[in-house]
Amino acid sequence: MPRSAGTLIVLLAIIGLWQGLHLLVGASSLASPVQTVSKLASLLATGEFWLNISETMRAFVAAFAISLFGGIALGIVLGVRKLAGNVAEPILTTLYSIPKVVLYPLVLLCFGLGISAKIAFGVMHGLIPITLFSMNAIRQMKPVYRRTSQVMRLTPSQNAFTVIMPAILPEIISCVRLGFSLTLLGVLIGEMFASQRGLGFLLTSAINIGQIDTIMAIALLLTVFAVTCNILMMRFDRRLTHR
């Protein structure tokens, strides 16, 4: 496996760079890799840290579930109905490209300070790309599928579950990947700006009291979590497309 050996060398080089930077700027501005890992281990041993993790995960799982089901359902409707899709697509791409952070105060005013605001903000990040992806997947589906379902006079729900969903499954997995990372980002930004619990809240409160090792331990945990989930989904994706 020379390929993964190269990746390993690059990863080691990044860790080396991190250590070098730590020696350069001092322990008060940048914790070393060893310090970060040991801090993470000691944090993971406390019950309070797990409370924050579970708070973030609850918001994330709820937001991800809503984005996924809502996005795919909306995408199927807009993909099957050509006119609605053509009208909605530019509106959705514009909404997708605006920095959604500026709308966060609006979300806070609507939902109050709590888990529902975080969920709503995560959904705002995840819903639109999933809708756009699944809509485009349906549009690029082979026309013979659509015609066959017409010939067999399938009802719209039969059409959705037995024809469209299996046909666009590989694309759905890629939009699950995209939606996953964007929803996670949305939930974390929400927590960093205003909340009382969660990993994002721990990050901002650690800045205020200057605990660099806590900040880096949380950043490391989230990076490892996100990258691991992404790699697993990519594996799954590859297996599906090679079927």
Place this chain on the structure above:
Amino acid sequence: MSEKLLRVIVVVAMILLVELLCRVGVIPRMVMIAPSDMVVELGKILASGQFSADIRITFTNIAISTVLSILVGFVAGVIIYSLPSLRDAIEPLLASYYAVPTFVFYPIFITLFGVGSASIIAIAVLLAVVSMVTATLNGLDRIPRVLRKTGQIYRMSRIKTALLIELPAATPYLFTGVKLSVAYSFIGVIASEFILSGAGIGYAIAYAYNLFENGHMYALMLLVLIVVTVVNTLLNIVDRRLQMRRQR
């Protein structure tokens, strides 16, 4: 044409609905002010110049991080392209890069550079640069082989080949990277200002939110939405021209 008309009708109807709900009082003034009031407020703050320093800082930072990420991303892309073994090693990392919620690194930059433009630009570049690297790799990969062969037949020098053949052939793909870099720089700068900073539009919105100054807050939000939509529309027009040129 009728689709365009329908789209305008849908957008206008949505805005009118919000306007109506605000005027009737279904949406309380504490939550959201009517869209027409937002426009009036925006006119007021632009005329009074109250936020012009914040606006200037934000757009300067966005411009700096866009330029930096395009330049750094392009150079890094060319270097990675010319070293295939490095590319094999780095590509799995690039594929997972955007899965990482980049903003969790913002506190680290704050402890390194302090609160201010430097850490904001750093996070925006971190967010934007990889899309430019990927676009550069993609563009260089897709240069048709016949073009490079033509260059060899004409015995062009390496620099001439790069400037006259490779760069123009890769431009449509590079522009996709430019477009993404602009979008990510906007998100990176405004979101970091929003989370923690002392100046800028994002900071001004967060400050107005804390003081319940809904007029200022919604006016600034509207400003951001308008600027982003205009910039995106312009970039999309250029993009469409470039894509058309490629198909010919």
